[in-house]
Amino acid sequence: MKTIEIKCDGCGADITSTGNCFDYRLALVVETRAVQGPSVTAMAVSLPLDHDHHLCGINCLDQWRDRKRHEAKLWSDWNQQWKEEHATKDPSGRILAWQSPPREILDARRPEFEAAALAAFPMKVTK
Numbered sequence: 001m002k003t004i005e006i007k008c009d010g011c012g013a014d015i016t017s018t019g020n021c022f023d024y025r026l027a028l029v030v031e032t033r034a035v036q037g038p039s040v041t042a043m044a045v046s047l048p049l050d051h052d053h054h055l056c057g058i059n060c061l062d063q064w065r066d067r068k069r070h071e072a073k074l075w076s077d078w079n080q081q082w083k084e085e086h087a088t089k090d091p092s093g094r095i096l097a098w099q100s101p102p103r104e105i106l107d108a109r110r111p112e113f114e115a116a117a118l119a120a121f122p123m124k125v126t127k
């Protein structure tokens, strides 16, 4: 048996179904844009989201976005620190080049930043 449960990405509420009252949920999904023209290239195109997101409504969308922005700031700060520590610099200290962190290091950091963002913007019902 396959059971699908849908939880709000903002507050964590179970929004799979409703009781005896008609209700809605918000879905943030990636759609493919229509192609116009005789040919298509798909070089360096990445999805704007890793997966679909479901939310109770606009308040939970704001809460989820605040959490994601916080996480992005943590990544940005950490990347800047990585550059400072691993860059090739000229005598004045100006960064000339650097190598991106290996995938294993990024994967190891991800849970830490997700947890910090969740602690800063915890799942809570805002309705």
Ligand SMILES: [Zn+2]
Binding pocket: 008, 009, 010, 011, 012, 013, 055, 056, 057, 060, 125, 126
């Ligand atoms: Zn919610």
